[in-house]
Amino acid sequence: MTTALPVLLLMTSLLPAGVTFFLAQDSHALRNALQLGGAVLKLALIIWMLFAVADGAAYEAEFPLAPGLVVLLRVDALALLFISLSATLWFLTTIYAIAYFGTKAELSRFFGFFSLCVAATTGLALSGSLISFFIFFELLTLSTWPLVAHKQDKPSLRAARVYFAYALPGSAALLWAIIWLESATGPVLFTEPPDLSGLDPAALRAIFALFIIGVGVKAGLVPLHGWLPAAMAAPAPVSALLHAVAVVKAGAFGVVRVVYDVFGAENMTALGVGVPLAIVASFTIIWGSVRALQQDEIKKRLAFSTVSQVSYIVLGAALASPLAMIGGLVHLIHQGLMKITLFFCAGIFDERAGVKRIDGLNGMGAQMPWTSACFSIGALGMIGLPPLAGFVSKFYLGLGALEAGAPWVLAVLLASTFLNAAYFLPILYRLWFLPLASGAKGDDRAPGLVVPAVVTAAATVGVGMLAASPISPLGWATLIVTQGYGP
């Protein structure tokens, strides 16, 4: 049905963004109220829509730009999956960020772009047409850049530059692909898959490749992932946002859209592009983990683990089997929860104990029990320890791989499990078992920072423990697939 709801959903973060920019630096209360208010409102809206959408309803709002440039906002199950994640984590990350920055400088700018970034993500999720997807994709790039550069010291400026240097060619490729496609099929709406008969297979393959390159940059597909570790120079809330909510997720989500709404599973198999994509994803999974193993900065290691983990989603999409699809979609949520927990904790370690490198974590378990516990849960979840979140998605991915007749994927999942264990367990070991280094001390008596981490950690356990319940992410992903989405 056509309503203003999607627009409203977008506005809940767009308006705060717009206003925040013009707030005075020291009007903290108002700014925080705006941000949190927007987040709460958005969550309320989402919950309001959840039930209707669960029954197969969809809300639409359309804005025609120049003919052929249709901006279509559409709330369907898939969009809601992504939005509910981003909204929830936005809320938590905002709380975290408020506590993290305290009264540092340039907060209006930061939070302005922060919520703008979330708005872009929301729009991305809501996009019902290729072109609107691209528009929000770009908006995302632009709104993230100032966040990466926020500190404005040498590393973060370099990081921002690298980010741009990767993102813009990526979006150029994306635009190139979109226009190439639409020049033959006309404007593409996700609701009605385009008729690709007008293009010969070679061209279609090229287009597919361009699409994947375009969204792959954001999804951190190897070899397009270089910006992700560099972006670690950004402050912790930003990293959390980049890695769990906005950017990489946008990329992964884009892959899903491209695979199922633009090409469709049949075409993908017919063109024989699914397997190469799966291979790329698998390689990314392995490579990311291997590189993570070589890092001794906490955030760097986490960054590479993101590179590896996000490709699970890509893999799920590439395998073109319902179960794998469920696995991929649910990992969209699960990875978000786990990874944001880890980044929250990394930020706390940095803020409260001044620990940036892994060897600095020795014995912190006793000093900062809450943080360390949350970190451990997140890490174990990443490894795929049952019954935590990561296990569920991995299990479904594995089943999907077998269903799709690609058992070699199991080997990839296994290898990644081992590598995950190999680079996370030592950290836990240091946290809990090694003696505290002399002079090192830290505490986590900072509720603003710790509570969000605890919440997400609890969620990591919760979504795994209650996976089978219909309201869990898994339940929702299953609903999406059973509603006829995907393969």
Place this chain on the structure above:
Amino acid sequence: MTALVAGLTLPLLAAFAAIALPMRARVPAALLGAGLTLAASLWLAVVVWQTGPVTLSLGGWQPPIGIALRADGLGAALGVMTALVMTAVALAARHEMAASVAGPRAGFGFWPLMLLLWATMNAAFVSRDLFNLYVVLELITLSAVALVAISGKAEAIAAALRYLLFALAGSLLYLAGVVLTYAAHGTLDISLLAARMAAPSDALALGLMTAGLLVKTALFPFHVWLPHAHSAAPAPASALLSALVPKASLLILLRLWFEAMPDLAAPAALLTLASLGAMAVIWGGLLALAQARLKLIVAYSTVAQLGYIFLVFPLAGGDGGAQVWAAGAWTGAIFQTLSHGLAKAAMFLVAGIYLVAMGSDRLSDLRGMARALPMTGFAFALASITLMGLPPSGGFTAKYLLMTAAFASGQWAWALVLAAGGLLAAAYLYRPLAAIFARESAVAPRAIPRSWQAIPLGLAVLSVALGLLSSVPFEFLQIGRPDPAAEGL
């Protein structure tokens, strides 16, 4: 009809007023004239929107004897863009060209020149007579050159002279073409020429006119005069020069190829035009990347941005069957013309503000300006988005339409140029942006009133809004559109 005439006469009257009236009254008179002309242009647009193209034969004389004026969607749209830029520049000039800031001579000379330029631009947009267009072009050139030289500095005068050198050569080439045309057909009215019997001398005539117009449009490799001229002029003047002046000759070029002599469109010629455009995109981008002064960067980006427009020649009509629109490429080119005009004016006005505030436009001196003058930083960023062709700006719409045409007609190479140009733009605009938004908190020695900062911001917002609300302009540009625009040359 009345609107059409008003658009031509009001600025002239205002120009006279700006010369004749006593000191105190000049600027107000100029501003009043600007406001009225803006109103007239908008009014004309509304009329065209409602009733279609407006035609007027001066003194009731019909062509070929008389001169016909015709405001179609294209002309009216450019008129509105010009009016917006002109008004903004006038408002900015109120601060910037005040005698106290720019010296008595510039303070006096700027207003009449600006208004004269405006009047002649409007004339160029609606005139249908090739010789009349020659006169108009010449007047545009003269006022533009004068604007370049207005500061009286040695480098400015040299730049102005060089500009004049190129421009006059161009005018003479154009004139030669006109003469040949008349000799062959006994008429210079575009509509009549479209219906003429082709003559052997037409080829030479078209070649001469095209070459002449290329110089004035500063297409690579004839752009060399532009950067120095634009950067030597005072910022408001540069805004006019960069955003508007080349558009007049460009428009004539379009009219020439699409309306007067579409039958002469030789594939090789179209290809050459487009390749020159492509080279302009790359060359301008590279040189912008090599500059250290903001105004030079912006000026070279003009060279690059104008290059896009020339892709229209081979791409027009290449819209394929799948699109919901016709004349996508053609409209795209016009969108580029419009959005570039707005964005570029905004950028030069920002540069002007920085010049006034810091006394320099070297990037090294502009670090942290966004902190001192946030609105200007915001304006520059928005304008950059348009020039990079990022959504949802007007530049994006333009690129999208052109690119689609490129693919639909199977000429991918041009799409590549568009993409590469976008990336280059990102690269060369990154440096000023990075400098402006650097952490150093620059303290502007001279305070800039918010009302002044708001002017470029307004223009930049418009350039983005052009993409955000692109459906109306799109429809508007189709009014009185020449058929070849849809069918291709």
Place this chain on the structure above:
Amino acid sequence: MSLTLFALTGAALVGLGVYGLLARPHMLRRIIAFNLIGSGLFLFFGAAAARGTGLDPIPQALIITGIVVALSASALAVGLVVALARSSGTAYLPDEEGRL
């Protein structure tokens, strides 16, 4: 007959002008070259006007206009050259000094 003569003369003038324009770096010479070309063109135009029976009045009008325009252009150019000479002591464009 005379028409061709006019036309040829015009063409010759244009040729002269073009040569001067390209070969002479001194700005005044270039301005004169411009005027030569202009005059040549107008001459040609006038010749072209006398087509078939009777005289076509339009070219006369156009030529007059053109001459006026050319004059004003020359005026501005000369003014600029003078200013240039005043400010930089030379009538050559930067780094064209001494070139042929």
Place this chain on the structure above:
Amino acid sequence: MNALYSGSLAPFAVLLWPLLIGVVPVVPRWRDTALRLLPLAPLPALAFAMAGAPGAVVFPDLMLGVELAAGPDSALLLGMTALVWAVAGWYGAQTMARGREAGIFTGFWCLTLAGNLGVYLAADIITFYVAFAAVSLAAWFLVVHDRTKAALGAGRVYITLAVLGEAALLTGLMIGAAQAEDLQIATVRAAFTDAPLGPLGVGLLIAGFGIKAGMVPLHVWLPLAHPAAPVAGSAVLSGAIVKAGLIGMLLLLPEATGWRMVLVVLGLLGAFGAALWGLTQRNPKAVLAYSTVSQMGLLLVLVGAGSQGVAYFALHHGMAKGALFLCVGMMMLATSPLQRRAVLGLAGSAVLSVAGLPLTGGALAKLAAKEGVGDMLSLALTLSSVTTTLVLGWFLFRLADLPAKPAQIPQWRGLFAAIAGLAALALALPWLLWPGAVALPRGYPFQPATMLEGLWPMLLGLVALALARRLALPDYPPGDVLVFLPTQKLRPVLQLPVGRQGRLYRKRPVLRLLLMCKLAERWLLHWPIAGSALMGAALAFAAMVWFAV
């Protein structure tokens, strides 16, 4: 939303109770209390098992739909496990040094326990897998509790193998589940026979369970971990936890025959090889560990041969082995010669039972096991008594040489009684269960032939032992295969060369390019050039148009 659960909550309570105790030490003040509660943790399970493990329950929303129910074998092993854990728990509660470490120990002890009980109760593969993961991963904390170099080293090996096992298991289960399109253990098991990758899946399952069950050559963690862990830990590890792998095989390995031969061969290898290798050990716990490997080897043979007496055999071995490990602990704590002698006696009786002295529980277990496995294997079983006698006798000597620590603990007697009770049950319980569990007649154990068949191998073993004590046995560090594997060489493989990150651009070439552009621009600026180009352009366009039209 469907109902929260359906069925009887008893199985759930069995798992919940230890978990509840496990969270108590999170509060520092309650740590010691929690430690004292350890022996109580498995009691519900014990009661449940003695009641015959009745009832089943389903939690549709929990995880991927939790189903709990116990089969006959499971019930048997559940009881044994509970018993061993209870006694070991009490030992731990009495001997463990108080403090933060003890808190951690308590928590993970309970988690491991819950997992260990869970594998017997799980009726769907997810629950089973979760329980299995709990028991094998949480047990790591029991291994490394002492934080000594040896303990941590053992822990590294243990966790590595455990994770490998988990992964193999998960993959195997996936292969089954993908075919079954269901998570019920029974269905998945049936699905392996015609799953596309069925053989691979079975292989992975065997590997996964084999690691836990100390199957040669995946047993290497066992002789490292058992000696390193605190006594209570090694008792449960060797007595109860290894059985988790066993039950896994019983529940999930399909009827198909292909894999059975593998198990039999590997089992025999372990049964005899490990026992003999045990003679190269000095640390009594290490010797016991190797004997465990050998006993588990026998059990694997039985599983492979499809014997009915597996659970019955495992029951006895679990309790006896638990008792033996605790004896080592008691010996360390024994202060008076009397106590030492008592401990030796207790250990001796347990040893005799394990070795299969007629009329002991062990003998009954062996008899039941031999039922229907074919002559070859029953002979092998008989012969195994020789090696068992040998290695356990060796163990007794090692135990006797064990230096006593002067650590005086209050309830030495109580503990001794409890352990003795455990050993007694090991000897007696088979008698009680005989009629239910075994198809043989009541009098069968008393037949002279049977007795003789049980006796001569032991005598042979004693002779061998006497000989063995004569010749100088080598003294190897525990962890046979591993000791000779260059594990350190694996490390560099992971340190791949670090590739360079992407850069905006490599500066120099770009700058050079830009410089060239600038020069060219200056060149274009010269009017003669530009002007001629202009004229040229005009003519060029003219020519193009001319030739085209």
